[in-house]
Amino acid sequence: MKLTGFLTEERIKSRMIENLAKIVGKNGVLSTPEDLAVYSYDGTFAEGVPRAVVLPETTGQVSEIVKLAEEARVPLVARGMGSGLAAGSIPTNKDGIVVCFTRMNRILEIDEENATVRAEAGVVTAELQAEVEKMGLFYPPDPSSIRHSTIGGNIACNAGGPRCLKYGVTGNYILGLTVVLADGRILKTGGKPIKDVTGYNLSALFASSEGTLGLITEALLRLVARPLFVKTAMAEYNSLANASRTVNAILSEGIVPATLELVDQTAIVCIEEAMKLGLATDVEAVLIIETDGSDEPTVIREIESAGRICKEKGARTVKVASTEEERNGLWKARRSVGSSLARKAPNKLGEDITVPRSAIPDIVQKIRDISARHGLPIVIFGHAGDGNLHPNILFDKREPEDWAKVEQMMGEVFDAALSVGGTLSGEHGVGILKRPYFEKALGPVSVDIQRRIKQVLDPLNILNPGKIFED
């Protein structure tokens, strides 16, 4: 792809679709209003229609696309399956081109001996997991969007999930990345060695950069052995503070459950109303605990110890699932949160604040106060072991008053998280939605340094502009 010097920026822009088609073929560019509409939203309320959507199939094509965009000064918005919860893949500019990675969905290599997988950015995470599990290997990160989010998107947000308490988040599994830089050059980071301190940790810099520093086209990921056994327990508490204390007590006994999930009373009530599972709705909190591993007696001993600790810390009831069916029964409550909320209110706004574990009771109380003050319900659940909670504000978008309230409440939830030493996001990212709170959370020096890094890696600001940083 070589553009002549005679073309002005404007002419290049107007020829963009034609030029993109030269790179990826005609069926790799979408530009009808119907097609564009599909790529104008994500998992939030944000919307933004791009000028075109381009669907590359190789890293080389991505490089050509970026060079074209650089010459035309056209913004590029990387997108996987559009499941983001911070509006990070929504175009903010009418000239923006969405670079959608869903056609780069090949698993390139599974190396059993070194326990690694190399995959293109558009591979759906659950599919990657299923493939490696066939070989007795395991890719632990499990964002709840796992069935429809991609590895590239997971990396760009450093996605977490329930299992990340024991296993660590997406970033902990990155061995190397292939990244197309803002000038079209192709950067390769890392490799199969587990340890690597040869220079700066660029992989970690691109992870969680939300498409603002480069376009991730390929990843080399570390795998572990697939755990063969799993045990699940549920504990009900009259006191959320006791549930929270249980979390610390379990971890300080040296038991690291795969999962340590909290569902608060607001969520339990909501689930029970929708699903009629027979849950006690007078509890203040429920913990769902899961231990896993390759040695069954250990997995059993750990869940039993966890159960004992729950009781010691004041759990009203503790149930350990003894069959797969019982296990599914226990998970049903946690898994039904999303659909239950949908029945309770037409809309929800889910956040993912993260706080020091010890601050969970305090933050839950503060969130309840915010809910009471504004008169809209906030349902709380999340990854208690990590201090990563999902307060979901329930509302009706059609009520003009509601949205103003929701925005106000969201700001207050962030303030509350910051006031207890927490931060804005544990796994969703900043995107557009948390931009206004970004500097408040990190302070001006951190934001300045991040802006400078952005500026040096993307001097023309063509990579996902309008995200993370306030304009």
Place this chain on the structure above:
Amino acid sequence: MKLTGFLTEERIKSRMIENLAKIVGKNGVLSTPEDLAVYSYDGTFAEGVPRAVVLPETTGQVSEIVKLAEEARVPLVARGMGSGLAAGSIPTNKDGIVVCFTRMNRILEIDEENATVRAEAGVVTAELQAEVEKMGLFYPPDPSSIRHSTIGGNIACNAGGPRCLKYGVTGNYILGLTVVLADGRILKTGGKPIKDVTGYNLSALFASSEGTLGLITEALLRLVARPLFVKTAMAEYNSLANASRTVNAILSEGIVPATLELVDQTAIVCIEEAMKLGLATDVEAVLIIETDGSDEPTVIREIESAGRICKEKGARTVKVASTEEERNGLWKARRSVGSSLARKAPNKLGEDITVPRSAIPDIVQKIRDISARHGLPIVIFGHAGDGNLHPNILFDKREPEDWAKVEQMMGEVFDAALSVGGTLSGEHGVGILKRPYFEKALGPVSVDIQRRIKQVLDPLNILNPGKIFED
């Protein structure tokens, strides 16, 4: 500290010692030749005498020092205990000021509930470990320099150690950093929440930056529960390939030992010659395996399974220590490597290449060939589970021919590592010693990006110039 506009750069330089004393007090600045000599070396052969050594006691003082250096365009070299193995803390400029963190050695907070510790950069790692262990907590990273290296230095090199197979390296324990930037501003990253994707991962960027991007003055570190039980086994092999296969087999059964160390025949012979431990010297390799945890039956079951796998994979003998004394006996061989090498030859150059686990037999053979070709012994040991090996070239610095050979051999060892998909350094860093191989290992695009990041964070190149990058 305010400098007037009348002072020229030269005059500021000549007044440096006086001005530093205004910041840290007279006894915080060293400038006699005897004092400077102490700070002119590290764990390598490199030497470089600074103009002065300054010993700050607070982050505020470090900030003032950096502002002074910025105005005078004087290089600053961060230093902990000078145990580095890549010459990263050796001044390369006669005007250089060593900023030594040994007086910033306070543990500021141990938060039992959240399992975190906040410490100044100059705290010796073993001391930090001892303090947190008193509370049943555990800081896992265990570089072999642990008794005389500092947290700040460990972070600046993202140090590893035997236990990092199971627990991860230093970088995996960083929750937040306080960093003085090249313009004297103080940056704080992270916080107590375990998960945090609010913006770019600056903590990871400063970790392993070897003092070239900022001066780390304080760290907030994640802790885990202290393992209460540990079991150790040693397996002897007639075939190094079988020892290597054992490593993969253990990990793929879902057993993650705390430690999985390899000692090759050259090292065994060397240890036996020096220590007379009664080791069989006709083995090709020895594995030392350690399992740990909070549940004794599990720890025992894991070491037994590991032992069984060793035998299945062809180990000649497997010993599991049943007492603490036996355990120390098994470790004696591995722990004696260093002192044994000292008896065998006056000097040694230890590298820390890292390769895909599957490439261990191949790289060991290549290293043996290099040794045979040049006629100097290379002893190999290291962290087999991570693929991180320490080939040590033994030689006599007084023989002028030897050093030329050593340099040639070192280059060939790096080439061999790169040829099997490995890289230069798993835990020591690039410093001065690996600079000539840096671009070969990472390629020009990666080096360019890293240079740009360096340039934007330290535009005057006053932070540890001459490290990582070739001039």
